[in-house]
Amino acid sequence: MMSKTWLVGGAAALAVAAMTSGAWAAGPAQAPKSDKKVWMSEGSERDEALKLKPNLENGKDIYEVCSACHMPEGWGLVDGTFPQVAGQHRTVLIKQLEDIREGNRDNPTMYPFALPSEIGGAQAVTDVTDYIARLPMNPKNGVGPGDDLEHGKKLYADNCTRCHGETGEGDAAKFFPRIHGQHYAYLVRQYQWIKEGKRRNANPDMVKQIQQFTDKDTKAVLDYVSRLKPPKELTAEPGWKNPDFK
Ligand code: HEC
Numbered sequence: 586m587m588s589k590t591w592l593v594g595g596a597a598a599l600a601v602a603a604m605t606s607g608a609w610a611a612g613p614a615q616a617p618k619s620d621k622k623v624w625m626s627e628g629s630e631r632d633e634a635l636k637l638k639p640n641l642e643n644g645k646d647i648y649e650v651c652s653a654c655h656m657p658e659g660w661g662l663v664d665g666t667f668p669q670v671a672g673q674h675r676t677v678l679i680k681q682l683e684d685i686r687e688g689n690r691d692n693p694t695m696y697p698f699a700l701p702s703e704i705g706g707a708q709a710v711t712d713v714t715d716y717i718a719r720l721p722m723n724p725k726n727g728v729g730p731g732d733d734l735e736h737g738k739k740l741y742a743d744n745c746t747r748c749h750g751e752t753g754e755g756d757a758a759k760f761f762p763r764i765h766g767q768h769y770a771y772l773v774r775q776y777q778w779i780k781e782g783k784r785r786n787a788n789p790d791m792v793k794q795i796q797q798f799t800d801k802d803t804k805a806v807l808d809y810v811s812r813l814k815p816p817k818e819l820t821a822e823p824g825w826k827n828p829d830f831k
């Protein structure tokens with residue numbers, strides 16, 4: 586049995602090892618390999634998790650494991666290794682977490698820590714996502730170079746607002762993620778993977794929409810997105826520390 590302390594202390598180190606070696610040499614569990622593209626899986630635990638009543642206390646307990654990589658505040662890292670998850674729509678968090686657990690979205694770094702054997706079944710997903718969705722967002726996320734913002738603004742208005750909204754707020758009911766407040770480096774990686782089909786759970790309409798984007802377009806639009814501000818009431822004061830994990 587691994588102790589919880591070991592798990593939390595070791596998660597980030599293991600993550601780095603996994604990322605540099607590109608494989609889970611010593612990992613406890615490896616995700617099944619697949620090329621199948623599934624945006625909205627059928628008969629998924631997701632539907633159950635969406636319906637259950639969340640237990641916030643249990644969500645906090647589970648989040649301790651997640652905090653090793655996503656940080657106690659849920660703000661991830663500016664270099665994009667770990668995304669901000671704080672303040673994301675709960676529906677989106679549930680979908681992404683279940684996609685990762687079910688092998689529809691490849692995330693070898695996180696996979697072993699997100700499994701039912703580690704955190705529990707649908708109820709655990711309901712609980713931990715409730716906790717994460719309530720965390721206030723990072724007031725100082727990583728942004729792009731800022732040298733092509735007019736171009737980015739136009740691309741955003743023409744190609745992204747219909748799903749991600751005027752200010753990057755997404756749409757909880759449709760599982761469209763908030764993209765404002767997210768680290769630029771993470772946005773670039775995900776966008777590239779969505780475009781190339783490496784992120785297999787991507788929305789097929791988005792994949793189509795962005796096929797013509799050049800690298801210059803991609804950088805410009807995501808630089809613009811990284812500067813869109815989440816609403817004030819969802820954002821933390823600068824320097825906020827999560828008192829639950831002191
Ligand atoms: C060992 C490090 C690690 C741990 C522990 C971890 N994650 Fe992650 N998580 C990641 C990485 C890396 C990504 C981004 C993967 C990528 O680039 O596609 C990620 C992505 C996510 C995403 C998708 C975010 C998005 O914007 O689409 C969610 C949701 C998430 N994690 C939730 C959790 C939860 C809940 C836990 C705890 C049960 C957890 N993670 C534990 C490393 C980790």
Ligand code: HEC
Pocket residue numbers: 624680740741744745746747748749760761762763764767772773775776786787788790791794795806807810
């Ligand atoms: C047809 C709707 C649609 C359009 C148009 C669209 N997106 Fe998306 N986007 C989505 C959905 C849905 C997801 C989540 C995919 C999934 O379920 O895994 C997503 C995911 C993303 C992500 C990854 C977010 C994360 O947290 O991992 C980025 C970045 C993104 N979109 C940027 C854009 C930009 C920039 C544009 C315009 C150039 C755009 N999208 C156009 C629906 C759309």
